[in-house]
Amino acid sequence: MTIAQDLIGRAERRQALFGIVGLGYVGLPLAIELANAGFRVLGFDVQQNVVDGLNAGHSHVKDVTDAQLQTAVRTGRFTATSDMCRLAEPDAVSICVPTPLSKFKDPDVSYIVAATEAVKQTLRRGQAIILESTTYPGTTREILLPALESTGLTVGQDFFLAFSPERVDPGNAHYGTRNTPKVVGGITKDCIRVAVALYQPAIDTLVPVSTTEAAELVKLLENTFRSVNIGLVNEMAIVCDKLGVDVWEVIEAAATKPFGFMKFLPGPGLGGHCIPVDPHYLAWKMRGLNYKTRFIDLAGELNTEMPLFWVRKVAEALNGQGKAVRGAAVLVLGIAYKRDIDDIRESPALDIIHLLEGQGATVSYADPHVPAFTEDGHEFHSVALDPATVAGADCVMIVTDHTAVDYHMIKRHARLVVDTRNAMPKED
Numbered sequence: 001m002t003i004a005q006d007l008i009g010r011a012e013r014r015q016a017l018f019g020i021v022g023l024g025y026v027g028l029p030l031a032i033e034l035a036n037a038g039f040r041v042l043g044f045d046v047q048q049n050v051v052d053g054l055n056a057g058h059s060h061v062k063d064v065t066d067a068q069l070q071t072a073v074r075t076g077r078f079t080a081t082s083d084m085c086r087l088a089e090p091d092a093v094s095i096c097v098p099t100p101l102s103k104f105k106d107p108d109v110s111y112i113v114a115a116t117e118a119v120k121q122t123l124r125r126g127q128a129i130i131l132e133s134t135t136y137p138g139t140t141r142e143i144l145l146p147a148l149e150s151t152g153l154t155v156g157q158d159f160f161l162a163f164s165p166e167r168v169d170p171g172n173a174h175y176g177t178r179n180t181p182k183v184v185g186g187i188t189k190d191c192i193r194v195a196v197a198l199y200q201p202a203i204d205t206l207v208p209v210s211t212t213e214a215a216e217l218v219k220l221l222e223n224t225f226r227s228v229n230i231g232l233v234n235e236m237a238i239v240c241d242k243l244g245v246d247v248w249e250v251i252e253a254a255a256t257k258p259f260g261f262m263k264f265l266p267g268p269g270l271g272g273h274c275i276p277v278d279p280h281y282l283a284w285k286m287r288g289l290n291y292k293t294r295f296i297d298l299a300g301e302l303n304t305e306m307p308l309f310w311v312r313k314v315a316e317a318l319n320g321q322g323k324a325v326r327g328a329a330v331l332v333l334g335i336a337y338k339r340d341i342d343d344i345r346e347s348p349a350l351d352i353i354h355l356l357e358g359q360g361a362t363v364s365y366a367d368p369h370v371p372a373f374t375e376d377g378h379e380f381h382s383v384a385l386d387p388a389t390v391a392g393a394d395c396v397m398i399v400t401d402h403t404a405v406d407y408h409m410i411k412r413h414a415r416l417v418v419d420t421r422n423a424m425p426k427e428d
């Protein structure tokens with residue numbers, strides 16, 4: 001029996017031990033889904049407080065409840081550790097570490113490099129390594145493969161190497177790790193077969209592609225598609241504003257076309273760890289090949305300008321009431337980058353607050369999912385969203401529309417509303 005067949009058999013019998021490196025928004029849900037499928041999972045994270053919290057049954061990721069985590073911990077299916085030497089134990093290691101941008105919007109693959117280095121230290125025959133972090137095409141082959149083969153082990157024979165992009169959509173009640181089809185590309189054919197077999201028990205649909213580059217590019221196409229279409233619809237919002245046409249009416253009417261149109265919504269700009277970040281990974285890679293990715297750059301430009309567009313709308317609205325931005329009390333409603341989640345990474349609300357404060361406004365915020373946050377050393381605490389607070393603001397600016405917010409109450413009590421997300425009820 002080859003080691004590929006052995007690993008595939010262990011996966012089918014749920015006897016393979018999984019290691020998940022990086023227990024954040026992506027790694028933790030994946031770990032719990034694998035545990036639910038019957039695997040034992042060893043989670044690795046460099047943050048000791050994250051590890052301790054998880055072992056004590058406290059989930060720091062909204063998509064995983066404490067009850068789900070506690071079941072996995074109690075049954076011995078999930079344990080977290082910060083001891084990277086234990087990376088020798090798992091048969092399969094999925095790497096789910098962050099891939100941010102540097103100050104100059106270049107890829108920062110330092111977390112991938114560090115995780116690869118840790119995996120390399122204990123790499124042994126019969127292990128499968130699967131990178132999940134979103135990254136530019138070529139990363140698996142150019143960074144992981146040489147590092148892992150420097151141990152003297154050979155890919156496809158001694159160990160297996162694959163890339164499988166995570167598609168988690170935090171806060172999505174319909175699609176989670178299990179029922180979202182998962183793309184898998186490998187360095188060799190056996191790498192693909194092994195990776196597919198490992199994920200099969202936990203994921204309903206697997207989509208094998210021929211190379212790791214194809215799998216890396218799938219994720220970047222998906223996120224670039226979103227960025228470009230959001231850029232387009234944001235531009236349409238600016239166009240409609242200048243023409244005095246209701247952009248929401250136009251979009252809803254266009255969306256009645258049963259083919260050839262896909263509805264995207266304008267808003268305050270892009271946020272989160274993915275859509276504003278990932279396309280730059282591809283743009284960077286292509287710059288190195290003397291190709292300028294024009295759609296990516298243009299969409300990035302349009303989406304980045306949206307906070308400024310909306311701050312201008314606040315200024316105009318205040319002006320209409322004979323008030324200046326300077327000295328105005330502005331209540332920003334919703335600070336998370338999208339509905340019903342607690343993640344503020346890259347949130348356009350932060351830019352909006354910064355711009356408003358820069359123009360002399362006194363800014364407070366309310367967000368049922370984000371009780372407090374720190375930005376540039378300045379601590380912010382969510383105010384209570386009650387009639388008195390709403391009535392006390394010169395302007396309420398809706399940035400993220402959360403389900404838990406009572407917009408009828410806001411409509412009744414606010415002196416002025418600027419709504420970037422069309423959240424306000426149209427009729428009482």
Ligand SMILES: NC(=O)c1ccc[n+]([C@@H]2O[C@H](COP(=O)([O-])OP(=O)(O)OC[C@H]3O[C@@H](n4cnc5c(N)ncnc54)[C@H](O)[C@@H]3O)[C@@H](O)[C@H]2O)c1
Nearest residue numbers: 022023024025026045046096097098099114115133134166
């Ligand atoms: N958040 C999303 O919605 C989402 C969706 C799809 C893909 N992704 C991609 O998945 C990857 C992970 O994103 P995330 O949102 O889960 O990040 P995250 O910041 O929530 O979690 C990453 C975790 O990795 C840990 N870590 C960092 N370096 C480590 C190392 N060397 N060893 C062990 N642990 C380490 C961190 O402590 C952190 O807990 C990124 O590439 C991201 O682009 C994210």
